[in-house]
Amino acid sequence: MSIKKATTLTLSLFLIQGCKTVEPDNHNIYQSIPLTKAFMTHDSFTKLNRRHFYPQQRAIKRTEGCATVEYVVSTENKILKADVIASSHKDFSKASIKAIKQWPWDKVPSNSLFETIKTRNTFYYCIDDSRTIKQCAQEKFDNICPRSSRIDTVSSRVRGR
Secondary structure (H helix, E strand, C coil), X not given: CCHHHHHHHHHHHHHHHHCCCCCCCCCHHHCCCCECCCHHHCHHHHCCCCCCCCXXXXXXXXXXXXXXXXXXXXXXXXEEEEEEEEECCHHHHHHHHHHHHHCCHHHCCCCCCCCCEEEEEEXXXXXXXXXXXXXXXXXXXXXXXXXXXXXXXXXXXXXXX
């Protein structure tokens, strides 16, 4: 191969690489949104059925834990982004993200938000015994999951076990 052909080929490859389309990182656009505290205490959201489930394998093994999730809600009541900030086990992370995405956001009045907001919830997963959820959370998980609006889940018994 001649030097001229090699140079042309190299230049062509360089130009092709330089013209690649770069997709915007949508997660970074939410970094500038300030954290809204006590978001779920507003009247429009207190009636939101915030049901979620204890991960079955963690309940069977009697594993307690927590997960703190930060998420962005649009003015159309859609979850734009949800990230785990802290967690004691990946199963609690997955269950918490799944819960937030499955909450019936369409039931919230459409005029509830005037701007996109970012908020956090901490999910505590505790086995039902003589302690309260608050005791469970304080004893084990306050040093793992940052405090935010608390959502409690209690597993008292798993069927068939």
